[in-house]
Amino acid sequence: MDVLVLIDELDDALNDAKSGLLSPHVRLDRRQMFSILDRMRATIPEELKQARWITKEAHEMRAEARRESERILEEARQERDRLVGAEEVARLAERRAERIVQGARTRERQVRFGADDYADGILQGLQVGLERFSAAVQRGQDRPPGSQ
Numbered sequence: 001m002d003v004l005v006l007i008d009e010l011d012d013a014l015n016d017a018k019s020g021l022l023s024p025h026v027r028l029d030r031r032q033m034f035s036i037l038d039r040m041r042a043t044i045p046e047e048l049k050q051a052r053w054i055t056k057e058a059h060e061m062r063a064e065a066r067r068e069s070e071r072i073l074e075e076a077r078q079e080r081d082r083l084v085g086a087e088e089v090a091r092l093a094e095r096r097a098e099r100i101v102q103g104a105r106t107r108e109r110q111v112r113f114g115a116d117d118y119a120d121g122i123l124q125g126l127q128v129g130l131e132r133f134s135a136a137v138q139r140g141q142d143r144p145p146g147s148q
Contacts, residue, residue: 003043003129010036011136014143026143040133047126054122058115065108072104073097 013033017026076097080090 003040003047003126004132006036006040006043007129007133007136010040010133011139014136014140044130047129051119051122051126054119058112058119061115062108062112065111069101069104069108073101076100 010033013028013036014026017028019026080093080097
């Protein structure tokens with residue numbers, strides 16, 4: 001379950017709470033409040049686990065891109081060394097190697113930025129959810145006695 005849905009449910013329950021006839025205190029359904037809180041406790045760790053997994057995946061993707069770049073660079077160097085015999089062939093190999101290296105660097109940057117953007121989006125969504133949860137709790141605490 002999404003923590004934002006639970007925050008909305010908690011906010012609705014607090015906003016719908018009725019005060020007693022002769023009391024300034026708000027009456028809440030204790031079971032409903034504990035149920036929402038229990039579900040929040042179960043949901044937040046899962047979302048944190050997902051965010052950590054995404055961050056780990058992003059690091060792994062960057063490492064893989066780096067390894068691939070190094071492999072391609074080594075292949076280009078080996079090809080250049082093999083073709084060193086003739087001056088013109090060597091120049092062609094050098095240009096080809098540079099294109100391969102540039103392409104690998106470009107691909108590595110694309111993968112790294114894509115992974116970073118994805119991880120940032122997930123973490124920002126989690127932060128928004130936590131801020132909404134905090135705001136709902138604060139509204140519940142700030143409610144003046146006797147208000148609904």
